[in-house]
Amino acid sequence: MKNILITGANGQLGNEMRIVAKHSDLNFIFSDITPIEGGYYLDICNREAVRAFIHANEIDAIINCAAYTNVDKAESEDKACYALNVSAPENLAIVMQERGGLLIHISTDYVFGGNEAHRPLTEEDKCTPESVYGKTKLLGERAIESLDGNYVIIRTSWLYSEYGKNFCKTMIALTESKPEIKVVNDQIGTPTYALDLAKAIIEVLTNYDPSKRGIYHFSNEGACTWYDFALKIAEFNFSQGCEIKPCTSQEYPSPVRRPHYSVLDKGKIRRVFNVATPHWEESLKVCINNIKANK
Numbered sequence: 676m677k678n679i680l681i682t683g684a685n686g687q688l689g690n691e692m693r694i695v696a697k698h699s700d701l702n703f704i705f706s707d708i709t710p711i712e713g714g715y716y717l718d719i720c721n722r723e724a725v726r727a728f729i730h731a732n733e734i735d736a737i738i739n740c741a742a743y744t745n746v747d748k749a750e751s752e753d754k755a756c757y758a759l760n761v762s763a764p765e766n767l768a769i770v771m772q773e774r775g776g777l778l779i780h781i782s783t784d785y786v787f788g789g790n791e792a793h794r795p796l797t798e799e800d801k802c803t804p805e806s807v808y809g810k811t812k813l814l815g816e817r818a819i820e821s822l823d824g825n826y827v828i829i830r831t832s833w834l835y836s837e838y839g840k841n842f843c844k845t846m847i848a849l850t851e852s853k854p855e856i857k858v859v860n861d862q863i864g865t866p867t868y869a870l871d872l873a874k875a876i877i878e879v880l881t882n883y884d885p886s887k888r889g890i891y892h893f894s895n896e897g898a899c900t901w902y903d904f905a906l907k908i909a910e911f912n913f914s915q916g917c918e919i920k921p922c923t924s925q926e927y928p929s930p931v932r933r934p935h936y937s938v939l940d941k942g943k944i945r946r947v948f949n950v951a952t953p954h955w956e957e958s959l960k961v962c963i964n965n966i967k968a969n970k
């Protein structure tokens with residue numbers, strides 16, 4: 676394996692992949708639909724463009740970091756969401772199958788949701804997505820699986836990083852500027868620092884063989900509510916002037932019912948690929964330090 680294509684390289688995870696790629700001997704090629712320094716324009720919804728790019732650059736593996744990720748907006752933009760979360764990964768899987776290469780695709784804890792779970796969810800648990808976003812991400816997984824090529828699908832949860840728009844950066848801005856905020860306290864999950872996921876992806880890429888094909892769960896360790904997460908963000912950022920109050924999902928207007936509990940069981944990815952899963956609080960400290968260093 677020599678040439679690795681990162682799609683969606685301008686997103687949260689894509690940017691972290693660019694950082695970890697610097698420490699690898701492999702040849703990484705970066706692409707997105709937004710201009711990218713030292714990278715290429717590639718719209719992964721366009722199958723012929725994908726085919727031409729992958730063959731011309733002799734790509735051996737793709738790490739697909741592109742997706743339609745605006746969960747609320749997806750409810751009214753279902754066609755655009757379907758194109759990016761279902762047709763695009765199918766395009767990548769078809770072309771990689773033609774080349775006999777590997778597709779690493781990222782999915783989400785929002786493929787769960789309709790069932791009341793009370794223990795960490797395994798890869799075998801029934802998927803019951805309730806949102807357009809969750810349903811399209813599940814269909815994207817199924818499109819890849821049905822092709823029978825070389826693939827690893829990694830479901831992750833509550834992603835944040837120093838790049839792009841995310842809960843951690845929003846909370847830093849709000850707790851530095853508002854006297855009081857309310858944060859949802861009845862959804863339980865695990866925040867995941869995109870840099871930890873990027874490191875796990877490199878482990879998967881370098882240790883893959885066809886016997887390891889399949890779906891895996893990866894997040895940081897531990898569990899919390901969005902309210903707990905906000906409290907820790909304020910604590911690690913030393914924001915003291917804002918009172919953070921808990922509220923229910925019903926008090927926070929959204930067109931989407933999010934999973935009540937979506938903690939992922941990471942046993943399989945640890946066993947098969949030996950990846951590290953740091954506790955979410957430790958990784959949050961690292962990310963906040965990186966955000967401050969980048970200011």
Ligand SMILES: NC(=O)c1ccc[n+]([C@@H]2O[C@H](COP(=O)([O-])OP(=O)(O)OC[C@H]3O[C@@H](n4cnc5c(N)ncnc54)[C@H](OP(=O)(O)O)[C@@H]3O)[C@@H](O)[C@H]2O)c1
Pocket residue numbers: 682683684685686687688689706707708709717718719720739740741742743744759781782783784812831832833834835839
């Ligand atoms: N964010 C979360 O909380 C979360 C949670 C669980 C799982 N995930 C999954 O983790 C993965 C990475 O998420 P992320 O938060 O890093 O995503 P992100 O920040 O939204 O980045 C996605 C990137 O893909 C680009 N893109 C959009 N349309 C494209 C197209 N047609 N062709 C090529 N690139 C395109 C986007 O450009 P524009 O910005 O111009 O659209 C953006 O740069 C996704 O699969 C997501 O479903 C995310």
